[in-house]
Amino acid sequence: MNFVHSIKLAFNDIKQKDIISLILLNGIFWSVIWIIAGIYIFKYIYQAIMFAIEMWPFTFLEYDGADFFLVFLWFQAVLVSLGAFFVIFRDLYEDKKSFVVSTGSIALLWFLFFVINYDFISDFLQTLIISIFPVKNIEEIIAAIVSLFIIYSFYMSTLYFGFSVVIHKRLKKLKELHYPDIEARDKKVSFFRLFMIMLIDLIIVLIAIFISYPVLFIPFLNILFVVFIWSFLTKEIISEFIIQLFGKRIKIKTIWWSAVFSVVFNFIPILNFFAPAVGIFFLYRYIFEKEKSKKAISSLKELTEKEPKKRSLFKNKRL
Helix, strand or coil: CHHHHHHHHHHHHHCCHHHHHHHHHHHHHHHHHHHHHHHHHHHHHHHHHHHHHHHCCCCCCCCCHHHHHHHHHHHHHHHHHHHHHHHHCCCHHHCHHHHHHHHHHHHHHHHHHHHHCHHHHHHHHHHHHHHHCCCCCHHHHHHHHHHHHHHHHHHHHHHHHHHHHHHHHHHHHHHHHHCCCCCCCCCCCCHHHHHHHHHHHHHHHHHHHHHHHHHHHCCCHHHHHHHHHHHHHHHHHHHHHHHHHHCCCCCHHHHHHHHHHHHHHHHCCCHHHHHHHHHHHHHHHHHHHHHHHHHHHHHHHHHHHHHHHHHHHHHHHHC
Protein backbone atom coordinates (compact mmCIF):
# COMPACT_ATOMS: atom_id res chain seq x y z
CA MET A 1 0.00 0.00 0.00
CA ASN A 2 2.89 2.37 0.79
CA PHE A 3 4.25 1.73 -2.70
CA VAL A 4 1.04 2.74 -4.52
CA HIS A 5 0.38 5.61 -2.11
CA SER A 6 3.93 6.94 -2.62
CA ILE A 7 3.45 6.89 -6.41
CA LYS A 8 0.25 8.95 -6.01
CA LEU A 9 1.97 11.47 -3.74
CA ALA A 10 5.00 11.70 -6.03
CA PHE A 11 2.80 12.57 -9.03
CA ASN A 12 0.91 15.14 -6.93
CA ASP A 13 4.24 16.78 -6.05
CA ILE A 14 5.35 16.84 -9.68
CA LYS A 15 2.09 18.54 -10.74
CA GLN A 16 3.06 21.73 -8.89
CA LYS A 17 3.82 24.62 -11.26
CA ASP A 18 7.22 25.54 -9.82
CA ILE A 19 8.40 21.90 -9.99
CA ILE A 20 7.15 21.51 -13.58
CA SER A 21 9.11 24.67 -14.45
CA LEU A 22 12.30 23.18 -12.96
CA ILE A 23 11.71 19.89 -14.79
CA LEU A 24 11.26 21.62 -18.17
CA LEU A 25 14.19 23.97 -17.58
CA ASN A 26 16.48 21.05 -16.71
CA GLY A 27 15.22 18.97 -19.65
CA ILE A 28 15.57 21.72 -22.27
CA PHE A 29 19.04 22.71 -20.99
CA TRP A 30 20.48 19.18 -21.22
CA SER A 31 18.71 18.52 -24.53
CA VAL A 32 20.45 21.51 -26.13
CA ILE A 33 23.80 20.54 -24.58
CA TRP A 34 23.63 16.94 -25.84
CA ILE A 35 22.31 17.82 -29.31
CA ILE A 36 25.36 20.04 -29.80
CA ALA A 37 27.75 17.58 -28.10
CA GLY A 38 26.21 14.63 -29.94
CA ILE A 39 26.93 16.16 -33.35
CA TYR A 40 30.63 16.38 -32.47
CA ILE A 41 31.15 13.08 -30.62
CA PHE A 42 28.90 10.83 -32.74
CA LYS A 43 31.60 10.00 -35.30
CA TYR A 44 34.12 9.04 -32.59
CA ILE A 45 31.66 6.75 -30.80
CA TYR A 46 30.62 5.34 -34.19
CA GLN A 47 34.24 4.49 -35.06
CA ALA A 48 34.74 2.84 -31.64
CA ILE A 49 31.58 0.74 -32.11
CA MET A 50 32.69 -0.28 -35.61
CA PHE A 51 35.98 -1.43 -34.08
CA ALA A 52 34.05 -3.44 -31.47
CA ILE A 53 31.90 -5.02 -34.22
CA GLU A 54 35.01 -6.06 -36.11
CA MET A 55 36.45 -7.54 -32.91
CA TRP A 56 33.14 -9.19 -31.93
CA PRO A 57 31.21 -9.67 -35.17
CA PHE A 58 28.45 -11.93 -33.76
CA THR A 59 27.53 -13.17 -37.23
CA PHE A 60 24.87 -15.46 -35.72
CA LEU A 61 22.59 -12.43 -35.38
CA GLU A 62 20.17 -12.02 -38.27
CA TYR A 63 19.38 -8.38 -37.90
CA ASP A 64 17.01 -6.04 -39.64
CA GLY A 65 17.60 -2.39 -38.74
CA ALA A 66 13.89 -1.70 -38.39
CA ASP A 67 13.35 -4.41 -35.75
CA PHE A 68 15.33 -2.47 -33.15
CA PHE A 69 12.96 0.49 -33.41
CA LEU A 70 9.90 -1.73 -33.87
CA VAL A 71 10.24 -3.30 -30.42
CA PHE A 72 10.75 0.08 -28.80
CA LEU A 73 7.76 1.53 -30.64
CA TRP A 74 5.65 -1.34 -29.29
CA PHE A 75 6.92 -0.65 -25.78
CA GLN A 76 6.20 3.09 -26.09
CA ALA A 77 2.69 2.37 -27.39
CA VAL A 78 2.04 0.10 -24.39
CA LEU A 79 3.33 2.68 -21.90
CA VAL A 80 1.34 5.57 -23.36
CA SER A 81 -1.82 3.43 -23.52
CA LEU A 82 -1.36 2.31 -19.92
CA GLY A 83 -0.89 5.90 -18.80
CA ALA A 84 -4.07 7.02 -20.59
CA PHE A 85 -6.03 3.97 -19.36
CA PHE A 86 -5.16 4.45 -15.68
CA VAL A 87 -5.84 8.19 -15.84
CA ILE A 88 -9.39 7.37 -16.98
CA PHE A 89 -9.84 4.36 -14.65
CA ARG A 90 -7.86 5.49 -11.61
CA ASP A 91 -9.21 2.91 -9.17
CA LEU A 92 -8.11 -0.09 -11.23
CA TYR A 93 -4.36 0.20 -10.60
CA GLU A 94 -4.91 -0.01 -6.85
CA ASP A 95 -6.17 -3.58 -7.27
CA LYS A 96 -3.31 -5.95 -8.12
CA LYS A 97 -5.34 -8.37 -10.27
CA SER A 98 -7.01 -5.59 -12.26
CA PHE A 99 -3.62 -3.95 -12.84
CA VAL A 100 -2.02 -7.17 -14.12
CA VAL A 101 -4.98 -8.08 -16.36
CA SER A 102 -5.24 -4.55 -17.80
CA THR A 103 -1.51 -4.32 -18.46
CA GLY A 104 -1.38 -7.77 -20.06
CA SER A 105 -4.39 -7.05 -22.28
CA ILE A 106 -3.01 -3.72 -23.52
CA ALA A 107 0.42 -5.25 -24.20
CA LEU A 108 -1.17 -8.16 -26.10
CA LEU A 109 -3.40 -5.89 -28.20
CA TRP A 110 -0.46 -3.73 -29.28
CA PHE A 111 1.61 -6.87 -29.95
CA LEU A 112 -1.11 -8.21 -32.28
CA PHE A 113 -1.34 -4.81 -34.00
CA PHE A 114 2.40 -4.77 -34.72
CA VAL A 115 2.40 -8.42 -35.86
CA ILE A 116 -0.49 -7.85 -38.29
CA ASN A 117 1.05 -4.65 -39.67
CA TYR A 118 4.66 -5.84 -39.43
CA ASP A 119 5.53 -5.57 -43.14
CA PHE A 120 4.17 -2.05 -43.53
CA ILE A 121 5.77 -0.70 -40.32
CA SER A 122 9.05 -2.50 -40.97
CA ASP A 123 9.34 -1.12 -44.53
CA PHE A 124 8.52 2.39 -43.34
CA LEU A 125 11.13 2.25 -40.55
CA GLN A 126 13.75 0.73 -42.86
CA THR A 127 13.22 3.58 -45.36
CA LEU A 128 13.45 6.09 -42.50
CA ILE A 129 16.71 4.55 -41.21
CA ILE A 130 18.31 4.64 -44.67
CA SER A 131 17.25 8.28 -45.14
CA ILE A 132 18.70 9.29 -41.75
CA PHE A 133 21.83 7.12 -41.94
CA PRO A 134 23.27 6.69 -45.46
CA VAL A 135 24.58 3.24 -44.51
CA LYS A 136 25.83 0.47 -46.79
CA ASN A 137 25.58 -2.65 -44.63
CA ILE A 138 24.21 -4.18 -41.43
CA GLU A 139 27.37 -3.40 -39.41
CA GLU A 140 27.02 0.32 -40.14
CA ILE A 141 23.35 0.29 -39.07
CA ILE A 142 24.28 -1.46 -35.80
CA ALA A 143 27.12 1.01 -35.15
CA ALA A 144 24.86 4.02 -35.80
CA ILE A 145 22.07 2.76 -33.53
CA VAL A 146 24.42 1.80 -30.67
CA SER A 147 26.18 5.19 -30.96
CA LEU A 148 22.84 7.01 -30.62
CA PHE A 149 21.89 4.78 -27.68
CA ILE A 150 25.16 5.64 -25.89
CA ILE A 151 24.70 9.38 -26.44
CA TYR A 152 21.09 9.17 -25.24
CA SER A 153 22.20 7.24 -22.14
CA PHE A 154 24.75 9.98 -21.38
CA TYR A 155 21.99 12.56 -21.82
CA MET A 156 19.63 10.75 -19.42
CA SER A 157 22.35 10.37 -16.79
CA THR A 158 23.11 14.12 -16.83
CA LEU A 159 19.37 14.82 -16.74
CA TYR A 160 19.15 13.02 -13.37
CA PHE A 161 22.26 14.78 -12.08
CA GLY A 162 20.97 18.19 -13.22
CA PHE A 163 17.57 17.70 -11.62
CA SER A 164 19.16 16.85 -8.25
CA VAL A 165 21.01 20.20 -8.45
CA VAL A 166 17.89 22.30 -9.15
CA ILE A 167 15.44 20.47 -6.81
CA HIS A 168 17.40 19.95 -3.56
CA LYS A 169 16.26 23.18 -1.84
CA ARG A 170 12.64 22.69 -2.88
CA LEU A 171 12.70 19.09 -1.63
CA LYS A 172 13.92 20.23 1.80
CA LYS A 173 11.02 22.69 2.04
CA LEU A 174 8.55 19.97 1.03
CA LYS A 175 9.92 17.71 3.76
CA GLU A 176 9.40 20.45 6.37
CA LEU A 177 5.86 20.92 5.08
CA HIS A 178 4.82 17.25 4.78
CA TYR A 179 6.85 15.53 7.51
CA PRO A 180 7.76 18.09 10.19
CA ASP A 181 7.69 15.45 12.98
CA ILE A 182 10.15 13.05 11.31
CA GLU A 183 13.78 13.71 12.07
CA ALA A 184 16.25 14.18 9.21
CA ARG A 185 19.71 15.69 9.07
CA ASP A 186 20.13 19.05 7.37
CA LYS A 187 23.42 18.95 5.43
CA LYS A 188 24.63 20.22 2.09
CA VAL A 189 24.61 17.81 -0.82
CA SER A 190 28.02 17.09 -2.35
CA PHE A 191 27.29 17.53 -6.05
CA PHE A 192 30.94 16.77 -6.81
CA ARG A 193 30.42 13.33 -5.29
CA LEU A 194 27.22 12.87 -7.31
CA PHE A 195 29.06 13.90 -10.48
CA MET A 196 31.87 11.41 -9.81
CA ILE A 197 29.33 8.63 -9.19
CA MET A 198 27.66 9.51 -12.51
CA LEU A 199 31.03 9.51 -14.31
CA ILE A 200 32.13 6.13 -12.90
CA ASP A 201 28.75 4.55 -13.72
CA LEU A 202 28.93 5.91 -17.28
CA ILE A 203 32.35 4.31 -17.78
CA ILE A 204 31.05 0.95 -16.45
CA VAL A 205 27.98 1.13 -18.71
CA LEU A 206 30.11 2.09 -21.71
CA ILE A 207 32.29 -0.99 -21.21
CA ALA A 208 29.19 -3.18 -20.72
CA ILE A 209 27.64 -1.90 -23.98
CA PHE A 210 30.86 -2.51 -25.93
CA ILE A 211 31.05 -6.08 -24.65
CA SER A 212 27.37 -7.03 -24.94
CA TYR A 213 25.98 -4.79 -27.72
CA PRO A 214 24.31 -7.73 -29.61
CA VAL A 215 21.75 -8.01 -26.78
CA LEU A 216 20.34 -4.67 -27.99
CA PHE A 217 19.16 -6.39 -31.16
CA ILE A 218 17.40 -9.41 -29.64
CA PRO A 219 13.66 -8.57 -29.55
CA PHE A 220 12.17 -8.02 -26.06
CA LEU A 221 15.43 -8.99 -24.38
CA ASN A 222 16.75 -5.63 -25.59
CA ILE A 223 14.07 -3.79 -23.56
CA LEU A 224 15.12 -5.63 -20.38
CA PHE A 225 18.77 -4.89 -21.15
CA VAL A 226 18.09 -1.17 -21.72
CA VAL A 227 15.95 -0.89 -18.55
CA PHE A 228 18.74 -2.56 -16.56
CA ILE A 229 21.44 -0.31 -18.06
CA TRP A 230 19.48 2.89 -17.41
CA SER A 231 18.45 1.75 -13.91
CA PHE A 232 22.09 1.04 -13.08
CA LEU A 233 23.05 4.51 -14.36
CA THR A 234 20.43 6.34 -12.31
CA LYS A 235 19.97 4.32 -9.10
CA GLU A 236 23.16 5.59 -7.43
CA ILE A 237 22.44 9.23 -8.32
CA ILE A 238 18.88 9.03 -6.95
CA SER A 239 19.77 7.13 -3.77
CA GLU A 240 22.97 9.06 -2.97
CA PHE A 241 21.11 12.35 -3.44
CA ILE A 242 18.32 11.36 -1.00
CA ILE A 243 20.80 9.86 1.50
CA GLN A 244 22.95 13.00 1.53
CA LEU A 245 19.92 15.29 1.71
CA PHE A 246 18.07 13.55 4.54
CA GLY A 247 20.54 11.05 6.01
CA LYS A 248 18.14 8.12 5.66
CA ARG A 249 19.09 4.49 5.06
CA ILE A 250 17.57 2.94 1.97
CA LYS A 251 17.25 -0.73 1.08
CA ILE A 252 18.84 -1.84 -2.19
CA LYS A 253 15.50 -3.29 -3.38
CA THR A 254 13.78 0.08 -2.87
CA ILE A 255 16.56 1.90 -4.75
CA TRP A 256 16.25 -0.45 -7.73
CA TRP A 257 12.45 -0.13 -7.77
CA SER A 258 12.63 3.68 -7.81
CA ALA A 259 15.19 3.56 -10.64
CA VAL A 260 13.21 1.05 -12.74
CA PHE A 261 9.98 2.98 -12.19
CA SER A 262 11.57 6.25 -13.35
CA VAL A 263 13.53 4.94 -16.37
CA VAL A 264 10.30 3.67 -17.95
CA PHE A 265 9.70 7.36 -18.80
CA ASN A 266 13.04 7.45 -20.66
CA PHE A 267 11.40 5.61 -23.56
CA ILE A 268 8.86 8.36 -24.25
CA PRO A 269 10.01 11.67 -25.83
CA ILE A 270 9.24 14.84 -23.80
CA LEU A 271 8.00 12.70 -20.89
CA ASN A 272 11.65 11.69 -20.39
CA PHE A 273 12.12 15.18 -18.90
CA PHE A 274 9.99 13.97 -15.97
CA ALA A 275 11.92 10.71 -15.39
CA PRO A 276 14.35 12.11 -12.75
CA ALA A 277 11.48 13.81 -10.88
CA VAL A 278 9.48 10.56 -10.80
CA GLY A 279 12.46 8.60 -9.38
CA ILE A 280 13.51 11.19 -6.80
CA PHE A 281 10.01 12.14 -5.58
CA PHE A 282 8.90 8.51 -5.39
CA LEU A 283 11.94 7.51 -3.30
CA TYR A 284 11.56 10.58 -1.05
CA ARG A 285 7.86 9.88 -0.49
CA TYR A 286 8.32 6.13 0.01
CA ILE A 287 11.00 6.60 2.69
CA PHE A 288 9.08 9.18 4.70
CA GLU A 289 5.69 7.50 4.30
CA LYS A 290 7.23 4.32 5.67
CA GLU A 291 8.67 6.20 8.65
CA LYS A 292 5.34 7.94 9.16
CA SER A 293 3.57 4.55 9.23
CA LYS A 294 6.12 3.15 11.71
CA LYS A 295 5.68 6.18 13.94
CA ALA A 296 1.88 5.84 13.82
CA ILE A 297 2.10 2.12 14.69
CA SER A 298 4.49 2.75 17.60
CA SER A 299 2.21 5.53 18.92
CA LEU A 300 -0.77 3.19 18.71
CA LYS A 301 1.14 0.50 20.63
CA GLU A 302 2.01 2.99 23.36
CA LEU A 303 -1.65 3.97 23.69
CA THR A 304 -2.81 0.34 23.88
CA GLU A 305 -0.15 -0.41 26.51
CA LYS A 306 -1.16 2.59 28.61
CA GLU A 307 -4.88 1.76 28.43
CA PRO A 308 -4.76 -1.49 30.50
CA LYS A 309 -2.64 0.29 33.14
CA LYS A 310 -5.24 3.07 33.46
CA ARG A 311 -8.00 0.50 33.82
CA SER A 312 -6.13 -1.42 36.53
CA LEU A 313 -5.48 1.81 38.49
CA PHE A 314 -9.16 2.72 38.21
CA LYS A 315 -10.16 -0.73 39.57
CA ASN A 316 -7.73 -0.43 42.50
CA LYS A 317 -9.17 2.97 43.44
CA ARG A 318 -12.69 1.54 43.45
CA LEU A 319 -11.60 -1.32 45.69
